[in-house]
Amino acid sequence: MKLTFRRPDGSHGVHDTDPGTSVMEAAVAHGEDGIVAECGGSLMCATCHVYVDPAFSDLLAPPAEDEAEMLTCTAAERRPTSRLSCQLVLTDDLDGLVVEIPEEQV
């Protein structure tokens, strides 16, 4: 399945990924260094912040309580489309997902 990262410089990273991995893991595996993900997905760092393309918002379950709490800690501005990519696990219906990487993570 396909996953696209819109980078802060305007360029795009389009990657082939497998369902079951998180968007954060896919970013790390494909060298998207705008996703820092210091804590490796333990919901401690908020350095895996992304803005989800609104076209996909309805396909995602809303953030759980602990993700919502950590979303208040992002370095870049928090928007309604903000998510922590370590909590977004890819499923078949998310094929083609587009997420934007914010300017700042740390």
Add this chain to the structure above:
Amino acid sequence: MAVLAPPSSDIDLWEDASLADPYPLYQQLRDLGPVVHLSAQDAFAIPRYDPLREALADWHSFTSARGVMMNDHVNSAFTGIVLHTDPPEHDVMRKVLAAPLRPDQLRLITPRVRAEADAVVDRLVHRGRFDAATDLAQHLPLTIVSTLVGLGDFGKERMLEWAAATFDAQGPVDRARTRAAFPKLDEMVAYATQEVTAEKVDPAGWVAALYAAADRGALRPGQPEAMVMDYTGPALDTTIFATSSAIWLFAQHPDQWDLVREDPRLIPHAINEVVRLESPIQRFSRVATRDVEVGGHLVPEGARVLMLFASGNRDERHYPDPERFDVRRRPSDHLAFGHGVHACVGMNLARLEIRLLLEALAAKVERFELLGVERAVNSTLRGIAHLDVAVS
């Protein structure tokens, strides 16, 4: 599939020679199996990455409430710290302790910590030759305990001695090294639980916030007294050793230092790589609450089980070429900060301190020259006591 008895080994992780160089022993334990019985301590050890990560996530089967250290004296001395609890009580305490350590809160103090980091680095670089284990690595953690935690200078000069003793006291009780640390451990506990009082601490500090939490009913009376140790005990030597290990590694791998200097955005990943390779806390333990299967082997109810963070972090089944120091590896799934409900609540602070020091150094230092290394030998920690370096 039948559940097997784990392989047994007479490797003794607490001999001085083992403490000085544990890695070949971890390798032998990993080769033996997913869980190994250690005859010297009649305990079990989990040396491989996957089963270790799984066990750390399973607090129901592996309790921390009976202590995570290797003898009764130290486990009972530390009754009431968050490290020695299970959910749901754990989660309540942790929420209070975590409040000032969240990334958004740490961002507020970053300018102050950066100014401190820049000043130390300026001073030492100007001097040209210094002890990275003391002059460089101790300054920020000690300053933070006295200012942000809010203990002032009161107790500060003994804090380092106490911190080392606290971890030394965690070995098996039949070791002279362990018992020799008991008096200092007891002194530290008496200081934290009796001498530190609401009146003596900085009212804006983190300890004062524990008392305030008790006043509003978020903690029970009496809890803040023990929880002071959650801010002091694990915050010093851990961060200090991670910092000196970083300099030691960069001194030996100038190519890796060049990468970081060219792209300082690698620093957060380099910090993960340093603690993966040289995990400051080598191990803690749990007690099995039931007969539990680890990788097809039986660990009996009531057994003490060692979580070998430092061994999992070098498991060749998980990390290709695990002994290589590679700042581009991005091993953020390492276990040096633990995993699961007890994952280090101070990791963001530790990362901040180390990052700011490395950023300041990256701007000023081209090369570290190693002039002398003296390892710190400790029952629980791995690190360096003295690291004589010259910078250019």
